[in-house]
Amino acid sequence: MNTIFSKSNQDQETKEGSNLQVKAFIKGDPSPFLNIDYETTKVYELTDYTLRTPLEKMDIFNELLQLEQDCELVILPVKEETTALLQDIPKDEAYEKTASLFNMLSSLKETVERDRTFLIAEGEVCGDLVDKLEGLGFTLKEKTEAELKTIELI
Numbered sequence: 001m002n003t004i005f006s007k008s009n010q011d012q013e014t015k016e017g018s019n020l021q022v023k024a025f026i027k028g029d030p031s032p033f034l035n036i037d038y039e040t041t042k043v044y045e046l047t048d049y050t051l052r053t054p055l056e057k058m059d060i061f062n063e064l065l066q067l068e069q070d071c072e073l074v075i076l077p078v079k080e081e082t083t084a085l086l087q088d089i090p091k092d093e094a095y096e097k098t099a100s101l102f103n104m105l106s107s108l109k110e111t112v113e114r115d116r117t118f119l120i121a122e123g124e125v126c127g128d129l130v131d132k133l134e135g136l137g138f139t140l141k142e143k144t145e146a147e148l149k150t151i152e153l154i
Helices: 009-014 053-063 084-086 095-108 123-135 145-148
Strands: 002-005 022-025 041-047 070-079 109-122 138-144
Touching: 022 041, 084 095, 084 109, 084 123, 109 123, 123 138
Parallel strands: 022 070
Antiparallel strands: 002 022, 041 109, 041 138, 070 109
């Protein structure tokens, strides 16, 4: 596991650091979901269906670093069937165009590699976090322990 950002002791004492820890995993790393107490902790898959520019994405990431609640953002590389990507895309006005693109892609390539992002936080702060992240344009879906155990890293 590569920790991209984490709090230092000084940040914890001065409260100037971010409360968000970002962790990226690769194949061979242990699953980040094995040692979670699912009675007190919730895990959400975080998806961004907006068409943000790179600068807009940077601004949103800076907003994430300002979160007041302690939480982790876990990034996992996965390989999936191209058609599986369509299952979670919201059925809005852009869906037909998106579906056409994915159908064309699936005729060329059966599987795709992508990153899946998860938010891990203690249950009592999740309501505020979900509201904040949805306000930033993210789609969140709470995941069960069984769903998380099926994820294989590439």
